[in-house]
Amino acid sequence: MTEATRSIVVRAGLLADGSGRALQSDMSVWIEDDRIHAVGPAAAIEAAAPPDAQRIDLGAACLAPGLIDGHTHLSLAGDGRPYTEMFSETDEMMVLTGALNLQRHLSAGITTIREHGARNRVGFTLKEGLGRGYIPGPRMLVSGRPITCTGGHFHMCNETADGEEEIRRSVRRLVHEGADYIKIMASGGGTAGTDPTRASYSVAELHAAVHEAHHFHRLTAAHCRAKQSMVRAVEAGVDLMEHAEFLEPDGNLHFDPDLAEKMAETGIWISPTLQAWCQWPRVVFLRQRRDVGDASADELRRLEALEQRARGRLDVMRRMLDICGKERIVPGTDSGVNDLAFGHLDYDLQLLVEVGFTPAEALASATRISAEAIGMENDVGTLQVGRIADLVAFAGDPTKDINAVSNVVAVFQAGQRVLCSSATALSS
Ligand SMILES: [Zn+2]
Numbered sequence: 001m002t003e004a005t006r007s008i009v010v011r012a013g014l015l016a017d018g019s020g021r022a023l024q025s026d027m028s029v030w031i032e033d034d035r036i037h038a039v040g041p042a043a044a045i046e047a048a049a050p051p052d053a054q055r056i057d058l059g060a061a062c063l064a065p066g067l068i069d070g071h072t073h074l075s076l077a078g079d080g081r082p083y084t085e086m087f088s089e090t091d092e093m094m095v096l097t098g099a100l101n102l103q104r105h106l107s108a109g110i111t112t113i114r115e116h117g118a119r120n121r122v123g124f125t126l127k128e129g130l131g132r133g134y135i136p137g138p139r140m141l142v143s144g145r146p147i148t149c150t151g152g153h154f155h156m157c158n159e160t161a162d163g164e165e166e167i168r169r170s171v172r173r174l175v176h177e178g179a180d181y182i183k184i185m186a187s188g189g190g191t192a193g194t195d196p197t198r199a200s201y202s203v204a205e206l207h208a209a210v211h212e213a214h215h216f217h218r219l220t221a222a223h224c225r226a227k228q229s230m231v232r233a234v235e236a237g238v239d240l241m242e243h244a245e246f247l248e249p250d251g252n253l254h255f256d257p258d259l260a261e262k263m264a265e266t267g268i269w270i271s272p273t274l275q276a277w278c279q280w281p282r283v284v285f286l287r288q289r290r291d292v293g294d295a296s297a298d299e300l301r302r303l304e305a306l307e308q309r310a311r312g313r314l315d316v317m318r319r320m321l322d323i324c325g326k327e328r329i330v331p332g333t334d335s336g337v338n339d340l341a342f343g344h345l346d347y348d349l350q351l352l353v354e355v356g357f358t359p360a361e362a363l364a365s366a367t368r369i370s371a372e373a374i375g376m377e378n379d380v381g382t383l384q385v386g387r388i389a390d391l392v393a394f395a396g397d398p399t400k401d402i403n404a405v406s407n408v409v410a411v412f413q414a415g416q417r418v419l420c421s422s423a424t425a426l427s428s
Pocket residue numbers: 071072073116334337
């Protein structure tokens with residue numbers, strides 16, 4: 001005998017199904033085990049669902065597809081310490097850090113993530129623990145370790161490769177160990193001794209990674225802060241470009257319309273990691289201090305400098321959008337590094353609205369569009385029959401006011417309700 005089907009009917013005052021259709025009111029999602037069985041007007045679903053189905057009424061809340069964060073570093077605490085200190089932790093402590101971070105993200109309505117690179121087997125171990133049900137967390141796609149050149153950004157993770165041959169070997173090794181996609185560092189970054197304004201790999205090296213990854217049906221993501229690395233990543237056929245800052249060797253951001261045209265032509269996915277560049281958690285914190293009159297003169301000066309820095313980045317982003325459009329933009333938090341704590345994809349969505357997305361478009365970028373970018377559009381990203389039942393409910397309408405995304409009232413992952421009352425405390 002097979003186990004009985006578990007039926008749940010979740011009703012909510014509003015529903016944004018992620019398909020781009022207008023918001024619908026008084027709707028229900030009927031879940032059978034881990035999948036969506038039906039979506040429709042509450043009364044119709046009520047009449048059709050089995051009488052013994054569990055019924056959950058979320059009142060006036062707005063139901064949406066679970067959010068997707070395309071860029072996380074689970075093993076890092078995001079507590080403001082420099083890389084050298086964070087990487088002085090043991091692998092065991094990094095796994096524990098990851099377990100806490102997974103919970104924080106899930107509580108914030110994020111039900112799927114890409115883990116963008118950890119040391120040794122930490123990323124793989126976290127995914128395995130999640131799969132065994134030892135720890136709660138968003139569904140993970142893992143890169144395992146990021147591929148980097150000798151002494152390159154994140155070389156501490158121990159997947160160094162120079163030259164096409166070594167890069168091919170790295171891709172094969174990672175795929176063998178269980179990598180769902182390949183992350184490669186195409187420029188320097190925040191790691192001491194690396195230069196974020198210069199490319200780390202040649203086009204031929206990047207192409208070797210892409211070619212080998214695609215051979216194994218794996219997508220590629222390249223860390224590209226330097227403009228030079230962006231040019232090379234496009235040329236090499238990388239699937240997704242991280243950061244895309246247009247950073248020049250003089251240390252400044254110089255938007256390049258010709259490069260943006262090429263990005264638009266190839267349709268490369270772009271993850272601008274806006275909160276990371278803008279140091280947004282810091283800005284939010286300092287603004288709060290200012291608004292209650294607690295900020296010191298020093299803090300006010302710091303805030304002003306950060307806001308100016310953010311304006312420069314957001315200006316580059318706006319000009320890029322004019323050419324590349326909004327349909328290939330994938331939000332990512334870069335959580336874990338610096339003081340980017342887990343649980344705040346909302347910051348990136350707020351910043352997308354700041355650069356011209358409507359709130360509905362920002363929500364679509366973190367759901368339907370992100371699902372396409374990571375190759376999971378048949379499973380997640382929309383509330384449609386047959387999709388995995390990943391749902392998040394917000395107090396308020398996120399298609400009118402994106403700040404509603406910060407106000408999560410319920411989370412369902414694969415048909416299981418996961419949000420507990422302590423969640424808001426955890427994610428703050
Ligand atoms: Zn990163």
